[in-house]
Amino acid sequence: MTLTIRTLIGTAAVSALALASATGAQADTWKYSLEEAIDEVQGVYATQFKEYVEANSDHTVEIFPYGTLGESDDTTELTQMGALQFSTASPGFMGKVIPELQVFLLPYVLPEDHAVLADFYKTSDTINEMLAAKYDGVGLHLVDMYPEGEVVMTTQEPVTSPADLDGVxxxxxxxxxxxxxYRAFGATPTPLPWGEVYGALQTNIIQGQENPMFFVESTKMYEVTEHITYAGHNNFTTAVITNKTFYDGLSEEDQALVGEAADAAYAHIIEYQQGLTQRAEEKILEAKPEMTVTVLTDEQRAPFREAAEQVKQKFVEEVGGDAKAVLEGFQADIEESRERVAGD
Structure with missing residues (x-):
């Protein structure tokens, strides 16, 4: 199963990547594409991955920041084709290819505690076995998954209840x-490629968006919105994937190298994220002092949590397959992580 490359098929960039792949799946230069800029969370992770690989082998890793090779759908297909060896692929896009991955998008499922979250991604059998096996079926191999930060809403008007999102x-x-x-939250959900979001906010085609705070700051979304809301409903997740044929063709030594590089990058990015949200918020308020930041109370979050229950039910009913088992597995794995962190 593959996606459709809308802008890159037939271009010199794709031809060059495909040619490099064809000359040897285990080429010394491994190409790694991002959904973000090199100085954002995915870039920090990828840089650490690159440094580990290059310090412990003769291989080199070439990183392609967001936009270099198109949108996320494009780079996922390039990885499936083998033109890229590695890429980041968030469940927000991969959920169309592997429907069960949409569990990461369900509101109020992931733990809010950073230590519990970090433990969960590394130890969850549901992620690292059940969901990992789903990637194999679409020509990919799951290398790693990690959180990028609590998701916040940025809007033109304040949000303290679902009623405030009515018509947005x-x-x-x-x-x-x-x-x-977002339909359950009361808004009018409007799917858009990331490259169109800033302009759509600027021209009032849309009136809101969600992302981790560091991304709101780095992409200057605060310039075209007026209010930031912490509802505690999710943490942005991303995955590192590799072409399955490429990975299966690696020597045992190189497969171990990929795993070790991912472990080093994971540990680094978890530490890097400590205080990242707060630092980004401070930068936003320094650049735009009139921006309002609201942290919803438990009472204010209650109707959002109630709405979330119907989304979870739709996930089970509409996705089908292993959706129920995945959701139940998440709940069990998260509880084990809470107990483990509490016992440390």
């Missing part, structure tokens, strides 16, 4: 469960 055209990634989430 809210940008979402093109995946059904994110559409269902």
């Amino acid at each position: 055209k809210f940008r979402v990634m093109t995946t059904p469960m994110l559409v269902e989430t």
Whole structure:
């Protein structure tokens, strides 16, 4: 199963990548594409991965920041084709290819505690076995998954309840469960490619979007919105994937190298994220002092949590397959992580 490359098929960039792949799946230069800029969280992770690989082998890693090779759908297909060896692929886009991955988009499922979250991604059998096996079926191999930061809403008007989102055209990634989430929250979900979001906010085509705070700051989304809301409903997740044929063709030594590099990058990015949200918020308020930041109370979050229950039910009913087992597995794995962190 593959996606459709809208802008890159037939271009010199794709031809060059495909040629490099064809000359040897285990080429010394491994190409790694991002959904973000090199100085954002995915870039920090990828740089650490690159440094580990190059310090411990003769291989080199070439990183392609967001926009270099198109949108996320494009780079995922390039990885499936083998033109890229590695790429980041968030569930917001991959949920169209592997529907069960939309569990990461369900509101109020992931733990809010950073230590519990970090433990969960590394130890969850549901992620690292059940969901990892789903990637194999679409020509990919799951290398790693990690959180990028609590998701916040940025809007033109204050948000303290679902009623405040009534009639708001809210940008979402093109995946059904994110559409269902914002519909349940009272908004009018509007799927848009990321490259169109700033202009759409600026021209009032949409009036809201969600992302981790560091991304709101680095992409200057605060310039075209007026209010930031912490509802505690999710943490942005991303995955590192590799072409399955490429990975299966690696020597045992190189497969171990990939795993070790991912472990080093994971540990680094978890530490890097400590205080990242707060630092980004401070930068936003320094650049735009009139920006309001609201942290919803438990009472204010209650109707959002109630709405979230119908989204979880739709996930089970509409995705089908292993959706129920995945959701139940998440709940069990998260509880084990809470117990483990509490016992440390």
